Amino acid sequence: MTTRAVVLGGSIAGLLAARVLAETFTEVVVVDRDELLGVTTPRRGVPQGRHIHGLLARGHQILDELFEGFTEDALAGGALTGDLGEHRWFFAGHEARKAVTGMKYISATRPVLEGFVRDRVAALGNVKFLEHHDVVGLVASPDHKRVVGARVHSGTESTVEGDLVVDATGRGSRTPAFLEELGYGRPEEERIKIDFSYTTRVYRLPDESVMDGVRSVNPLPSPVTRRSAFFSAMEDGKWVLSVGGVLGDRAPADPEGFMEYVRSLPVPDIHRVVADAEAITEPVSFRFPDSVRPRYDRLARLPDGLVVLGDAACSFNPVYGQGMTVAAQEALVLREHLRRGQPEPRAFQRAIAKVVDVPWGVSAGGDLAYPEVVGPRPLKVRIMNAYMGKVMGAACRDPEVLTAFMRVAGLVDPPQALLKPAMARRVLRRSR
Secondary structure, three states, X not given: OOOEEEEEOOOHHHHHHHHHHOXXXXXXXXXXXXXXXXXXXXXXXXXXXXXXXXXOHHHHHHHHHHOOOHHHHHHHOOOEEEEHHHOEEEEOOEEOOOOOOOOEEEEOOHHHHHHHHHHHHHOOOOEEEEOOOEEEEEEEOOOOOEEEEEEEEEOEEEEEEOOEEEEOOOOOOOHXXXXXXXXXXXXXXXXXXXXXXXXXXXXXXXXXXXXXXXXXXXXXXXXXXXOEEEEEEOHHHOEEEEEEEOOXXXXXXXXXXXXXXXXXXXXXXXHHHHOOOEEOOOOEEEEEEEEEEEOHHHOOOOOEOEEEOHHHOOEOOHHHOOHHHHHHHHHHHHHHHHOOOOOOHHHHHHHHHHHHHHHHHHHHHHHOOOOOXXXXXXXXXXXXXXXXXXXXXXXXXXXXXXXXXHHHHOOOOOHHHHHOHHHHHHHHHHOO
């Protein structure tokens, strides 16, 4: 019997969902409004695609699990890799001690990284791409108890039928409205307004020896410094610089204003390097108003045949670099549920909520460290934010603390790992 899964959205989350769906379904159809196949430039459907993207350590591990030889193929295609501890990290303007963390990064621009994943998915044989089609609605059974496909539009409207529909359309997902149309409730939302924005420019360095072998310089934002930067080597000798601020502090998109903003960063080395570098793109800006988490896991009813994941299930502040890695973790959850049969929607949404809880706690808690950010601050959040300040202080003196921090930030270890007695003693001693 032929079975078909329909994936709405062809970004990283949709591609990874298609990868695991292909193990179970005869056919998988990925629907997207953009052109996908062979595209190596930023897409309209990924508005942040021109900016720095981070694939956290756990995400890198999962890609190697889902696609045999993924890292080797990516390196052959120009991506870079190394140990995360080799980067220059700055917390509140202070440089962390370098460390051998054992955790690898993979560095490539978003269109190229997405292209690596898409090529591997397209090669599966039972995955096809329906490009240049907008998703305009869901198709349900007469009693509205099951979703049986999606209505799509490309000049004319048509229906793509499926035994399972996966919404991976991202932050702009219209599933809440579609559910309401079918007689279901909209999910409640949690929001943390951070008003973060960043501006990006791509450079080519006349002499990379000026970097002393370092491939990335990253002063992270904090309530002390406010402004952040990610300056990293990418494929084909390109260096990408994304700078930004929180709570309305925006880097200008004109070249002169952009350079003045770079000059104001807490790490002067970046301005010194790019001032003599060749700019190969104009500055481009992206604004992220708030983190949003629709609570599908709390709905009393959901139709069968529909699951939601990726940014459609939770859109994180991008400064933490969690989105792609969480999508990879959710793909593994989907695989687990598929191996037990057709996923039960509420059980699946509750399962990925447990995945989202940790990164949401990290990013939302981190944003709430800014006094101006509106949101509840229970005692647990206040204590953890105070402790994380000490962790970052200790990481500037102790490579073992930096390693532990990177494992938590990379979603390899839970935050509780930083609270183990031996590590806590180390943090309190070294943060003085």
